[in-house]
Amino acid sequence: MSGLTDILYPFFVEKLPYITIAVFLLGVALRAARWLSAPRDPGKRPVSVFAAVKYVVLDVVLFRKTFKSDKVTWLILFLFHVAAGGILFGHMRGFHLWSAEMFAPLGEWVAEFMVEVLPIYMGWLFIATQVLLLIRRGVLEGRQLLSLPNDYLALVLLLITTILGQGMRIFPPEAIPPETYSVVFIPGLIVLHLEKVPSFHWFFLHVLFTQLFVMYIPFSKLVHIFSGVITSALYGSRRAEYGI
């Protein structure tokens, strides 16, 4: 490390996480305030918990409706979300929510597969499906859809973040200062622990872009990660109310 990175690096792993969490929470609060400031829907709709859960599982988890209308897009979307979930799960190990040892009873190779092999494949799958979704959007742009700038920004930001994360795994590790083995988001509560010393430049940029991505979530279309669950649940309730 030298020059500017000497200053920036500690900032990105020591200070920026606090800003990231703050911006994310502020964004969620602003978004929620925007929704709540709008008038209520007229009439009282009964909420059917069973129907709401059923349609969240069918439509959000399994993408049933996409499967019915477009099998190819369903496959890409499904694999995209499987990869996203897999990578998110992988990161949870860094937050000490699980460990390789938990898989050891199933065999050493399983534990090794979970922490060494699977993440690489998940990374490639995530990149490939994002590229395909980006191409799909580009092909349909102007004919079937009209993207807003943030539709692309969200996808591009995620793609850069993923490529950087994958690069971190592929390129040989370099020495980084020991204090950066941990990235503290909320002291004692949300702390990312690094087991190995990753490739410095890739790690440096991955940390930066991941935080930019997290900050951007509540201000972007990525808000559908949360709101899509609510709208699907409301749709399920509507179907129950209509008896269909």
Add this chain to the structure above:
Amino acid sequence: MASKLEAGKTREALGRFTRRQLLELDTCAHCALCTEKCPAYAESKVPNYAPGVRSSKTARLVNKQFGLWARLLGPRPVTAEEVSDLAESAFNCTLCGRCMETCPFGLQTHELWTRVRELVYALGGTLPNVRMLDEMLEENQNPYGLDADMRLDWADYTDLEEVPEKDRAEVAYFVGCTTAFKGANHEVAYSIASILNQLGEDWTLLGEDEWCCGSPLLLAGNEEGAREFAEHNVEALEARGVKTVITGCAGCFRVFKWEYPKLLGRSPRFRIIHAVEYLRDKLASGELKPEPFRGKVAYHDPCELSRLGGVIDAPREVLKYLVGDYIELPEHGMDVRCCGGGGLLQAANNDLRLAIVKRRLGQAAALGAEVLTSACPACKLAFVDGVRASESDIEVLDIMELAARQLGLL
């Protein structure tokens, strides 16, 4: 140069999007999965008619007034050109709700697009033909601009002997404007009235006191007008002590059942059923014994009765009694492909309506259907126009006409 609309009016109109609708606009990922399923887009390939494009354009306008940048830097003006462009999109739509059924997030687009029409209406961007229809409704209480005393002409034309107009009755038959005023549907009214007479029901019509149900007003974006019509009809029906309202119109049914409680802030003191539900019950109880029709019959689900109304099984149960050789059309039930007859598309773009109905007729013809039935006067009109335009030999009948015929009443 773009003409900016008055700020206060714009803000008020855009501020009418409800919590759920704002959530839905923010959730729409502009994935275009609904596009090919949209009948208006599928037949026209005009990008502006695609639901996702409409969502993007609406979100842009809302964000101009209520988005984060608007909060930080102040709202930006909306132009008349933007509203006009949105109107083109909003009214070249049958409001069939198929995009809702396709949407991976279950966005309730039927209500969202209706709200967009309200926005367009409030900002003076409504299409000229739709505006004319709105004016005729205000003047004549029906969308055809005809005098109220012509509401019972169908009874004269069909030689119906008993047309009750009572002060009190258990059952009311709400005919609906498209059945009462359109000749192609007069026999639908006759069929329902004849069946009610055959069963000896204590029933009545509202006659000249019947106003349009308000559906076209809602579809035009005039919610206040629709509320006034709802108040009138409910008052007229409740004053007669009616317990059950029967209608053969899918649009009237949907509005009575699902919109009136929202418009009035209370549920009417009567239940509303579609004529096919009534018929199903009477066939199941053995009170009516029709002779089964010999020939291939297909049934088209009216969007407002099925996907938007919740009545999918009743017509099929009726057809089990009426038909020996029933054909299920592709894209039916919740996933029904619209016939093009809804959403005021006839007023906005009749060529598109005809293109949509021809596609649906083609599906019935490909299966060898001799009779195509439905349970909605707007669907019937669309199919009749489609048959004429495509020189098809399919006979178009409302399910109630088929029933009356097989009961020897028609």
